Amino acid sequence: MTPTELSARLREVVGEAGLVTEPDQLAGYLTDWRDAYRGNAAVVVRPATTAEVAAVVSLCRDAGVALVPQGGNTGLCGGAVPDASGDQVVLSLTRLRRIREVDPANQTITVEAGVVLQQVQQAAAAVDRFFPLSLGAEGSCTIGGNLSTNAGGTGVLRYGTMRDLTLGLEVVLPDGRIWHGLRGLRKDNTGYDLKHLFIGAEGTLGVITAAVLKLYPALHGRATAWIALPSPQAAVDLIEILRARGGDRLTAFEIMSRQSVDFVLRHVPGTRDPFTSPHDWYALVELGDTRTDADLDGLLEAGLAEAFDRGLALDAVVASGSAQVAALWALREGISEAQNHEGPSLKHDVTVPVSSIAALVERTDRALQEAVPGIRIVVYGHIGDGNLHYNLSKPVDGDDEEFRSRADELARIVYDSTSSFDGSISAEHGLGQSKRDVMADYKDPVALDLMRGLKDLLDPVGLMNPGKVLPD
Ligand code: FAD
Ligand code: MLT
Ligand code: ZN
Incomplete structure (x- = not known):
C-alpha cells in the first residue's frame, strides 16, 4: 500500500475530521510542549471510537506502517513524538473523549x-x-x-x-x-x-x-503549609512527624530547593516569596479529611511546633483561604515552566528509598558541581515517595549549546549516584526516547529480557511506537 493509498483508506475509517495532513496543522503533533524533541510524519490520524482505533491499527499493520500513540503530548521523555523518518503515523487519541x-x-x-x-x-x-x-x-x-x-x-x-x-x-x-x-x-x-x-x-x-x-x-477539609527547612533530611523527618500525627490525612509533601523557587519568582507572574528572607529548602505540605469539622490546621500547627522545637523547620506559613492555597501551589507547580526560561533544562526524574534522600542530594550535588562549576541544580519533587526531579540549568553565563553537549555526561552523574542508592532512573515520567538507551546500563538484564519477550509476543513486527522504551 502506498502512503497515498493508506491515507485514503484511513480517511474512509475516520472521515475528513479525523485526518490531519496539512503541514501547518501537523506541526503541533510533531514536537513536544517544550520543543525538546522533534519528529516528522505525513499523517496524523484521529479516530473517535474504539472501533475506529481498531480499524486504524489493522490498516497500519497490513501496510507495515508504525504508529505513535499520542494523548495531550505533555510527556517529558519524547514518547509521543514520532521519529525523523516521516514514515510513522501519529495516532492521536484526543477525540476519544467520552x-x-x-x-x-x-x-x-x-x-x-x-x-x-x-x-x-x-x-x-x-x-x-x-x-x-x-x-x-x-x-x-x-x-x-x-x-x-x-x-x-x-x-x-x-x-x-x-x-x-x-x-x-x-x-x-x-x-x-x-x-x-x-x-x-x-x-x-x-x-x-x-x-x-x-x-x-x-x-x-x-x-x-x-x-x-x-x-x-471527597475531601472536605484541607490544610496547606509552606515551610522553610534547613535540609532535605529535615523534610524526611518532618514527614515522619506529620504521618505519626495525621496518618493518612497527609495527602501531599513536596520539597523544593531555593534555586527552584528563585526561578518561579523570576519567571511566573504574580508569584511572591511568602517569607522575608530566603532559605535553602522549602516544603509544601497538605493534609486532607473527608470531614468538614476536622481540625486540620490544629494538627498541622502541632506538627510544625514539634518541628520548630527539633530545629527541623525555620519558618512556616499555614494558608488561610483558597487564594493563598493556590498561591502556594503556584510556587510549586510553576517550576517546570519557569526553568524553560533559563536555557536548556536537562531533566532527570529519579527515585530512591526515602531514607536515602539526604545522602543522594549530598553526593549528587557535589559531583555535579565538580563537573560543571556554577551549574544551577533545580532539585524538587515528591519527596514523600522518594522521588526527586534532578533538573539542571547551565551556569549563569554558560552557553546553551555547550551545556547541552554535556547532557549525557551529566545524566550519567545523576543516574550513577541514584543507582548507588539502589534507586531508579525513572520514577514517574517513563523512558520514551530520552532514556531508553541509557536504561540498558541500569536495568536488570533478566528484566530487560522478559520485557523484550513480551514485546515480541504482543507486537512481533514492532509497529507500536518503535524506538521508545526498549533499548536496541
Ligand atoms: P503524551 O505525552 O501524549 O504521551 C505519553 C506517552 O504515552 C507516549 O509514549 C505515548 O505514545 C503514550 N500514549 C499516550 N496515550 C496513549 C494511549 N491512549 N494508548 C497508548 N499509549 C498512549 N508526570 C508525572 O507523572 N508526574 C508529574 O508530577 C508531572 N508533572 C508534569 C508537569 C508539567 C508542567 C508537565 C508539562 C508534565 C508533567 N508530567 C508529570 C508529565 C506528563 O504530563 C505525564 O507524563 C502525562 O501522564 C502524559 O499524558 P499525555 O496525555 O500528555 O501523554
Ligand atoms: C513535576 O513534578 O513538576 C514534574 O513531574 C517535573 C518536571 O517537569 O520535570
Ligand atoms: Zn513530578
Missing part, C-alpha cells in the same frame, strides 16, 4: 483515553467523589497518557500512582483485536493481571482506549 459512566456506589468512573485529567477530577467532584491523580499538566494531559506513563504527581503519597488507581482497561492490540478488560472489580483472581502490561508501556504494546478508574470519598 465519560462513559460514573458509578458513585462502586466508587468508579469509566472514561475514554482522550479525556483530559482535569475533566475526570471535575466529574468525580460533581458526585461528591475524588479522583486523586494531580499534576502540573492536568489541564491538558489525557487519561490514556497518564495510564501509559503510569503517571505519579502530588497525590501518590496517599493514593498511589496511576497503576494503583486503575481497575480495568480496554485496549486495541497491535494485531487490531480489542481486549475488553473494562471491569470495575476490586477482586478478580482469574490469572495474570493483564492491565498492568499496558499501564506504563508508553504505547509500545497496544493502544489504551478506555479505563475504569477508582474514586475516593
Whole structure:
C-alpha cells in the first residue's frame, strides 16, 4: 500500500475530521510542549471510537506502517513524538473523549483515553467523589497518557500512582483485536493481571482506549503549609512527624530547593516569596479529611511546633483561604515552566528509598558541581515517595549549546549516584526516547529480557511506537 493509498483508506475509517495532513496543522503533533524533541510524519490520524482505533491499527499493520500513540503530548521523555523518518503515523487519541459512566456506589468512573485529567477530577467532584491523580499538566494531559506513563504527581503519597488507581482497561492490540478488560472489580483472581502490561508501556504494546478508574470519598477539609527547612533530611523527618500525627490525612509533601523557587519568582507572574528572607529548602505540605469539622490546621500547627522545637523547620506559613492555597501551589507547580526560561533544562526524574534522600542530594550535588562549576541544580519533587526531579540549568553565563553537549555526561552523574542508592532512573515520567538507551546500563538484564519477550509476543513486527522504551 502506498502512503497515498493508506491515507485514503484511513480517511474512509475516520472521515475528513479525523485526518490531519496539512503541514501547518501537523506541526503541533510533531514536537513536544517544550520543543525538546522533534519528529516528522505525513499523517496524523484521529479516530473517535474504539472501533475506529481498531480499524486504524489493522490498516497500519497490513501496510507495515508504525504508529505513535499520542494523548495531550505533555510527556517529558519524547514518547509521543514520532521519529525523523516521516514514515510513522501519529495516532492521536484526543477525540476519544467520552465519560462513559460514573458509578458513585462502586466508587468508579469509566472514561475514554482522550479525556483530559482535569475533566475526570471535575466529574468525580460533581458526585461528591475524588479522583486523586494531580499534576502540573492536568489541564491538558489525557487519561490514556497518564495510564501509559503510569503517571505519579502530588497525590501518590496517599493514593498511589496511576497503576494503583486503575481497575480495568480496554485496549486495541497491535494485531487490531480489542481486549475488553473494562471491569470495575476490586477482586478478580482469574490469572495474570493483564492491565498492568499496558499501564506504563508508553504505547509500545497496544493502544489504551478506555479505563475504569477508582474514586475516593471527597475531601472536605484541607490544610496547606509552606515551610522553610534547613535540609532535605529535615523534610524526611518532618514527614515522619506529620504521618505519626495525621496518618493518612497527609495527602501531599513536596520539597523544593531555593534555586527552584528563585526561578518561579523570576519567571511566573504574580508569584511572591511568602517569607522575608530566603532559605535553602522549602516544603509544601497538605493534609486532607473527608470531614468538614476536622481540625486540620490544629494538627498541622502541632506538627510544625514539634518541628520548630527539633530545629527541623525555620519558618512556616499555614494558608488561610483558597487564594493563598493556590498561591502556594503556584510556587510549586510553576517550576517546570519557569526553568524553560533559563536555557536548556536537562531533566532527570529519579527515585530512591526515602531514607536515602539526604545522602543522594549530598553526593549528587557535589559531583555535579565538580563537573560543571556554577551549574544551577533545580532539585524538587515528591519527596514523600522518594522521588526527586534532578533538573539542571547551565551556569549563569554558560552557553546553551555547550551545556547541552554535556547532557549525557551529566545524566550519567545523576543516574550513577541514584543507582548507588539502589534507586531508579525513572520514577514517574517513563523512558520514551530520552532514556531508553541509557536504561540498558541500569536495568536488570533478566528484566530487560522478559520485557523484550513480551514485546515480541504482543507486537512481533514492532509497529507500536518503535524506538521508545526498549533499548536496541
Ligand atoms: P503524551 O505525552 O501524549 O504521551 C505519553 C506517552 O504515552 C507516549 O509514549 C505515548 O505514545 C503514550 N500514549 C499516550 N496515550 C496513549 C494511549 N491512549 N494508548 C497508548 N499509549 C498512549 N508526570 C508525572 O507523572 N508526574 C508529574 O508530577 C508531572 N508533572 C508534569 C508537569 C508539567 C508542567 C508537565 C508539562 C508534565 C508533567 N508530567 C508529570 C508529565 C506528563 O504530563 C505525564 O507524563 C502525562 O501522564 C502524559 O499524558 P499525555 O496525555 O500528555 O501523554
Ligand atoms: C513535576 O513534578 O513538576 C514534574 O513531574 C517535573 C518536571 O517537569 O520535570
Ligand atoms: Zn513530578
